Amino acid sequence: MALAMTSSCVALKAQTEDLEKLLDAGNKPQKQYVHNAFKSSRVINGHSMEMLGKGVLDFRILHRFGTLSGGYHELFGLDQASMRFGFDYGVSKNFSVGIGRSTFNKEVDGFLKCRIVQQSKGPGSFPVSVLWVSGMTMKTAKESDAVRAKMENRLGYYHQVILGRKFGSAFTLQLSPTLVHRNLVDSMADKNNMVAMGIGGRIKLSNRSALILDTYPFLYGGRSGYNRIPLSIGFDIETGGHVFQLHITNTRGMNEKAFITETTERWRKGDIRIGFNLSRVFTVVKNKEASW
Amino acid sequence: MKQLFFSLCVLASLQSTAQRYMTKTGTVDFVATGAIEKIEGSNKSVACLLDSKAGSLDFIIQIKSFVFEKQLMQEHFNENYMESDKFPKASFKGSVTNMTSINMAKDGDYTADVVGKLMIHGVTKDVKSTGKVIVKGGKPVLKSAFSVLLADYGIEIPGAVKDKISKDVKINVHCALDAMK
Numbered sequence A: 001m002a003l004a005m006t007s008s009c010v011a012l013k014a015q016t017e018d019l020e021k022l023l024d025a026g027n028k029p030q031k032q033y034v035h036n037a038f039k040s041s042r043v044i045n046g047h048s049m050e051m052l053g054k055g056v057l058d059f060r061i062l063h064r065f066g067t068l069s070g071g072y073h074e075l076f077g078l079d080q081a082s083m084r085f086g087f088d089y090g091v092s093k094n095f096s097v098g099i100g101r102s103t104f105n106k107e108v109d110g111f112l113k114c115r116i117v118q119q120s121k122g123p124g125s126f127p128v129s130v131l132w133v134s135g136m137t138m139k140t141a142k143e144s145d146a147v148r149a150k151m152e153n154r155l156g157y158y159h160q161v162i163l164g165r166k167f168g169s170a171f172t173l174q175l176s177p178t179l180v181h182r183n184l185v186d187s188m189a190d191k192n193n194m195v196a197m198g199i200g201g202r203i204k205l206s207n208r209s210a211l212i213l214d215t216y217p218f219l220y221g222g223r224s225g226y227n228r229i230p231l232s233i234g235f236d237i238e239t240g241g242h243v244f245q246l247h248i249t250n251t252r253g254m255n256e257k258a259f260i261t262e263t264t265e266r267w268r269k270g271d272i273r274i275g276f277n278l279s280r281v282f283t284v285v286k287n288k289e290a291s292w
Numbered sequence B: 001m002k003q004l005f006f007s008l009c010v011l012a013s014l015q016s017t018a019q020r021y022m023t024k025t026g027t028v029d030f031v032a033t034g035a036i037e038k039i040e041g042s043n044k045s046v047a048c049l050l051d052s053k054a055g056s057l058d059f060i061i062q063i064k065s066f067v068f069e070k071q072l073m074q075e076h077f078n079e080n081y082m083e084s085d086k087f088p089k090a091s092f093k094g095s096v097t098n099m100t101s102i103n104m105a106k107d108g109d110y111t112a113d114v115v116g117k118l119m120i121h122g123v124t125k126d127v128k129s130t131g132k133v134i135v136k137g138g139k140p141v142l143k144s145a146f147s148v149l150l151a152d153y154g155i156e157i158p159g160a161v162k163d164k165i166s167k168d169v170k171i172n173v174h175c176a177l178d179a180m181k
Helices: A002-026 A072-077 A256-261 B002-018 B071-081
Strands: A056-067 A081-092 A095-102 A107-117 A129-139 A155-167 A171-182 A193-206 A209-215 A218-220 A231-239 A242-249 A273-283 B020-033 B040-051 B056-062 B089-096 B108-120 B123-136 B139-149 B165-176
Touching: A002 B020, A002 B040, A002 B056, A056 A072, A072 A273, A107 A256, A129 A256, A155 A193, A155 A256, A171 A256, A193 A256, A209 A242, A273 B071, B020 B056, B020 B139, B040 B139, B040 B165, B089 B123, B108 B139
Parallel strands: none
Antiparallel strands: A056 A081, A056 A273, A081 A095, A095 A107, A107 A129, A129 A155, A155 A171, A171 A193, A193 A209, A193 A218, A209 A231, A231 A242, A242 A273, B020 B040, B020 B165, B040 B056, B056 B089, B089 B108, B108 B123, B123 B139, B139 B165
16 A cells, blocks of 8 residues: 555656656757846936837936035035936837937937847857947027037937846946047037947846946047046836936936036036936837747 | 456556646736736746646746736846746646546546645745636646735735735636647
8 A cells, every 4th residue: 555655656756757858858948038137228327238128118207416516505406407308119129219308408319229139048149238329419409609500510429339248137237339429519629529438237236126337438539627437326226117216426418428428527526416217118019928 | 366457457558548638838827916007917838737547737837938918017027026037937746636537538527626736936835726627529628716825935025016916816727738649
């Protein structure tokens, strides 16, 4: 009797292992894409290696307060605020478009973002994600100067390659060499082209929060004594459909042209601001795919 | 006696043409809708194996194969709740205790009493439930509906979204099995 029970137990065990074996025999290991390198499609100011999903609309509200060095009188900058609001839309898994408007210079901006390769694991894997971003900006503020008021002189462009990798589950690093072109610059000392090497990083603190860094040291075209290196450090906090990014930064502009070429404040002097980005996503087209 | 046993064995092996039934395309849906929005996931690539002779019943579910209408929900399901990189599978290993009362050769609806171990999010629990076995043309369709408490399987709901997600998740199983050679 005991023997019969033992043997039936053995049979049961053999059976359960069977299903796994049967599945393993039928399924070859598959390539798996790496997701969630960043919580959002932006690191803080700059684009991240993450894309919006197909049919997802992201409504973004960005705020940068005044400088902390304004002191008590300005309530450490909270009396003033600069903002950008915009809409990004995922046309497909690997292609997004976006528009936005900033109060700073009353600037309108738009961009196209395309993922060429997505980081993956398994057979045929690729170690990094590679993306291309191109954007355009236009000042719409009134200009008294007739030359500055001309349409072509209000325009700026940027082109960017993003190379990013998620190492393990908690750490992400990306490099994003960026070229910014301004049709008209403010001073003879400025160059129309400026090149910066964006560096973005994330360390996950929990499933719903992360420490993030976003900086764009320039390699070419910065006017010494004027342009400062944009540097932002902050936290990502995720609650359901929102991503809330709280940070401190020396940047005021919130599009690539503005924060790369128009950052003139220094961390060392306390000319830093509190800022936040709020992202709310809406599902426009229902998802049908398992690999999101 | 020995001969009888031997002939029984032979008989058993002869009639065992179809004692194992399997699918890789079974369906498991769940509903975790809380007070605000619809939270539903569906997985249409569930593997299931039923051995009508041994009475054993097994399921293996790939967590990443669950599909949600909202992509962000799917991302959060994998990343924040189920941690599918760490725990890629859910499984059930158990048996049908009243297998003898289910006749695979005869069409009909049978009630199945099932016991076994349910593993979700790396946590294994002993469970007991009833389901239906609908036999038609020698093929069984398995159906069951039961619910699990997220807390039992170490799935945390943060305070900020605790009204949005039901603590008690309703699970629906529907697997049409084919006889194996």
